[in-house]
Amino acid sequence: MESSKLKIIKKRDVLKFLDSIKKEYDIFVPMEKNSGIRFSRFNLEKDIPWNYRNAKISPKEIFFPKTETLFSFEAGTSIISDGGKTFTSVNEPKDSFPETKDYLIFGIRPCDAQAYSLLDKLFGGDDFQDPYYLEKRKKTTIISLACNKPQSTCFCTSLKGRPDNEEGADIILFDLDEDILAKPITKKGEKFIENLNSWFKEAKEADIEKKNKLMDLSLKKIRSGVDLQHIKEKLDKTFDISLWNEIHQKCLGCGICTYLCPTCYCFNITDEMDHEAGVLATSRGKRIRCWDSCMFPLFTLHASGHNPRPTYKERMRQRIMHKFNYCPENFEEIFCIGCGRCIRNCPVNIDLRETLVLLMSFQSLGKNKKN
């Protein structure tokens, strides 16, 4: 990247800048909520929490909301399809995404941007094209914000990440205190800045130096890590080792790790009848999809009553194997970006890093140890 493409915008101008493009874009920014930071629609009254560590719930919910209407139906008529074009957002079901506007996701952390590129492989892969995800995804410009202060639970460098990782984003921003340095990554990002050129000025050599120093410091702050070399091959041989009996033991079986995870994508599809003034309608309803979790017993319960993953052991194994073995097999990618959400929020302190170290070191010792 030639340095001439690096731009500077004053931090104090950013809100005005976003406000000036809100006619063209539906803008999502990190926002302080009563449950922590969450991505929400831009509001001029609310400043960007520039030093936020990361959002409580990953911004996967913008493309893949917790509940999403696939289509609605009415009894006695043929199915009314919205052609995959009407979307209902997580928090504001009334406020459907306007179809004319493009999306702008502003200020997501590089790991979460990388997670989008992983989800793209699933929802936009060769085998299946998910219109609900792709419709939103393809009209979105992603502006990420490099991490000046990673958390103690961050281990992105053990995967493919870095505090200034560019994958998945169109533009990456660097917080230089009073100034914001913007670096376009994709053609889309370049065009975005070009079109709004009046807000930016050329970055100086000193700005770039400052940015480099910040990133060096930031990288040093990521102290935890796991050597994941050949993890797929190693896990190929661990399906029935006795270690799983121990790993799951303290698991409570809640859905925190999967629901907060930026790469967990499992969902359930059900039909829900509409409510009319608090009363369940008998003739109108919606087919919805909502997040589901491999940690729940219902996830694999067969209609016969049989459950192939009857205990926490099988469910925990599924979660780890899916991310670190099946996804590498199917997509040639580990579906973990090292954001540490599952570690930080687990009620019983199950630490994914610890689990991975155990699994990686078990190989050589435990070949014959079967349960």
Added chain:
Amino acid sequence: MIEKIKEIVKKLFKENKIDIFIGYGEGTLPLRATPCFITGQDDIKKLVWNSYCLNNLAVYLSGFFLPQLKKKDVKLPRIGILAKGCDGRSIVGLIKEHQIPRENLYIIGINCEGMIDIEKTQNAVCKMQEIEIVSAEEKSGKVLLEDEDNKKTELKKEELLADVCKDCQYTAPLIYDVLIGEEKRKTKEKERAAFIKEFEKKPLEERWKYFQEQVSKCIRCYACRQACPNCYCKECFADQTKPKWIGATDDISDIMFFQIGRILHQAGRCVDCGACVRACPMGIDLRIFTYKLIEDVKEFFGYEVGISLEETPPLATFKQDDKQEFITEP
């Protein structure tokens, strides 16, 4: 205290009195301990006891004694468990509800001096966004915290206690096989009780609004349910599909149905251990509702959970003069 615990556990294994011991081990994060399962003498060294042993360990017990296991004539394990006051009261509740056999338990009661609230501690130093606490060391009633910039802060443990611990009335269990430390019953005015009294004075609309605000944060991860020792149902009403009681969406009516249902099922059973509140990733104030139930059950039926093995739980009995107003005048 930890040496005493280890000594007892060692003896239990040596004399072949237990198959598994459930205690706490070192956590991987500052201010955290983690539930720890010990199956032999070699692992006893993993045990720790400090002010971070927040989890209610009773939650693990019913899984060892599922009805299908009893039916199969499987030899049920003998379990040793470290129990703080709250864990101990949960265990009593589970015994009375016939979920766990008393004879298969060896309860090491411990007088708990209260556990430290992680978020409170972080915020006492600085907001997480600014500076993160990366290590903590406990020394005689004080906690020495170190942040990511290597700055050290010393705080009094007492100021950092979890809300449930500040209000705790039974610091040690009342039913145990051996007790470590002295049993102390606190009698001081409960902060939460005062808060509830204030809250109750508010008009219905305001209280309803608060409830809605709180539960609207819910993402239905069911961590509150899973962390609760009382939520041992083979199949939760929220998971049932035939009939299906609750929609799967995050519509407020679906969320409320789950929360109200779960909370009401705690009447006369909740010991106010705070496991649900701590487990909730979204910071829902669940305790204001469960605590109200505790107060009501005490007021209407004079019953406190987990105090004795003999007294019949209020929901398992009926008396002619039972109070009815709570049904007719909410």
